[in-house]
């Protein structure tokens with residue numbers, strides 16, 4: 001039975017309305033009726049229908065006009081036109097406009113039921129497809145972080161593992177790689193999500209204020225302290241405190257932070273007693289923190305305390321396969337103009353993929369936003385991209401290695417990846433030809449592609 005399905009029947013003939021509502025009700029549908037297009041539109045205002053059956057010739061507002069309005073209102077129910085002798089031509093026009101089907105009057109036996117069954121099947125497929133799409137999209141995103149690269153998928157799985165724990169997390173990565181996004185994801189997908197997420201940029205607050213920001217103060221603790229003030233640790237109680245740019249924290253304060261982390265207690269400036277807080281600390285920096293430890297700029301004991309679990313985000317140039325996905329993501333955000341969604345031309349996408357992205361995902365986001373403004377006729381071409389990108393200042397492999405580390409294995413990997421990428425773009429993605437140029441077997445190319453997470 002179709003017990004929960006709701007149908008709207010629009011026809012000016014009273015007898016036919018009656019006949020259809022009895023018949024469809026018997027088949028288990030809930031049926032509403034309307035005598036012309038106008039009343040039909042009113043029904044649409046107050047109900048969501050699964051199917052609409054609509055006559056073509058009617059007084060007040062005919063079927064075609066009703067259809068046009070309904071489609072403009074983005075009614076998603078399949079609309080089936082009913083055409084009497086002489087209106088078949090109009091019925092065909094209606095199909096072109098977006099009607100789902102038409103049946104000619106008088107109906108043959110069971111004809112309505114068959115058309116409805118077909119429509120039902122199509123709706124089911126549509127639903128399934130959209131679910132599949134969602135699954136596919138879900139696979140490549142985690143709490144708003146978009147990525148398909150193996151390296152980031154590994155980060156997703158690590159986030160999943162630690163989100164519910166109180167473990168202190170250090171997020172490392174170049175500027176714009178998504179460190180803050182990861183910190184938020186840790187909070188939002190963990191058991192603390194209902195409690196506050198408090199973020200503080202340790203580099204942006206003057207040294208003398210940072211302590212009272214973090215720990216609070218009591219009235220009279222210093223000249224300007226006219227009242228008690230709760231610190232960020234207290235505000236984040238039960239939740240997460242995100243210490244951004246932790247590498248900028250002054251040494252004197254590092255000692256105090258370490259104490260708080262070890263004792264789970266804060267003491268406001270000027271207070272004589274401590275207070276217990278339950279705060280999960282996530283910190284982030286784009287600096288080389290262990291290098292700073294070596295140089296005496298960062299306390300080693302604090303470094304170990306913060307770095308219980310480390311998430312190292314790869315720069316965008318090491319995960320080129322994420323670029324199309326991210327570009328699409330940002331086009332969806334910035335490129336929804338009146339003519340629909342903006343598209344990226346293949347040439348422009350190649351430019352995006354060849355660039356070295358020193359500013360990582362943030363830079364890509366800005367470039368796409370700008371391109372969406374500059375683009376014409378809904379198409380992002382290379383002309384919409386900044387000059388620096390078109391001239392493609394791609395990092396030489398050796399440059400990419402030198403500041404990362406000096407491992408020969410790693411350097412080989414990077415050069416190999418680079419060459420594979422070049423060969424593939426030269427052959428338009430043809431793997432057999434690419435393997436030839438690379439002078440390796442197809443099998444070992446396929447293996448390497450898998451290893452590097454390149455599709």
Ligand SMILES: Nc1ncnc2c1ncn2[C@@H]1O[C@H](COP(=O)(O)OP(=O)(O)OP(=O)(O)O)[C@@H](O)[C@H]1O
Pocket residue numbers: 144145146147173174175176177178179180181182285286326329361362365
């Ligand atoms: N994988 C991603 N998917 C979607 N958006 C991303 C992704 N990575 C970064 N972004 C976006 O890029 C911008 C920069 O990200 P974020 O602020 O998290 O970087 P960051 O590493 O904290 O940078 P910085 O070191 O400069 O503070 C944000 O707008 C963020 O939403």
Ligand SMILES: [Mg+2]
Pocket residue numbers: 179180244
């Ligand atoms: Mg940041």
